[in-house]
Amino acid sequence: MATLVEIAAQIVASHASSTPMTSDQLIFEISKVHSALKNLEAGEPVEGVEEPKASMTVKEAFKKGEVVCMLCGKGGFKTLARHLNTAHGMKPGEYKKQFGIPGKQPLAAKNYSEARRKMALDRGLADNLAKARGVRMANIEAKKAVPAKAAKPAKAAKAAKPAKVTKVAKAPKESAKAKVA
Template sequence: MTSDQLIFEIGKVHTALKNLEAGEPLEGSEETKTSLTVKEAFRKGEVVCMLCGKGGFKTLARHLNTAHGMKPGEYKKQFSIPGKQPLAAKNYSDARRKMALDRGLADNLAKARGVRMANIEAKKTAPVKPAKPAKAPKPPKEAGAKAKTA
């Protein structure tokens, strides 16, 4: 192998590795989608991308945007993932939920919802004030009127 051929092959390997890191399929590979099921992709400790097969994510939304230029809704639609299925690992969701409960965020949310509903009800039951009739605009003063008084 000549040095030019070697440099060319190293360049191909480098390009292939960059594409793999970005989540793009290899050139010449016939399979563009991984053969993962939804259950296999959403594991307890990690989430695996069903487009490129890359795994180890706690949440998938950022990877979808950066590597594939895709929004979570499009991803769910493409793979028939239920709308209520979070794109996060179960352990991660549980840890975030526990942290929110420890901080009392659920109580704060309940209070805020109660205040909001009370405001909505108050607006519904408030008597409707009749609209005041619009005043007719005053006619502009004439310049001649000033001259007569002076």
């Protein structure tokens, strides 16, 4: 079985593969993970394990040109949903709940949302959506208006089918060369 130091090194190595770290940071992380594993093995509470608190306000995190992750502090995102899923294994609803972000607040930069909205309007997607909703509502209303189907009448006996007519094979035509000869 692997020792606690080996397990801690594996944990930090997997973390370091996705996050660039200096050698001092690696050593500090290994000692921190090792002590946490040691405390867990002894049944003691792990120190420093708290729910992460926002180091910035919602207003600071959602800028006009970018979105900054309030969990790890990384910025430069146009939208935050993919980062939350891949880096933190978190759904947008959980993230909003954890940091008290209003439900209607999009997890996207304001410029990005405006550009997407403008592009949709230029392509006429709003008109297409309105037409599709109208057709859908008409179909729903039509289904409501149709009374329940009456019982089907019993099937009549099948009429005798007429015999199939087969084609008579024609004799092959003589080619023009054969006539001349």
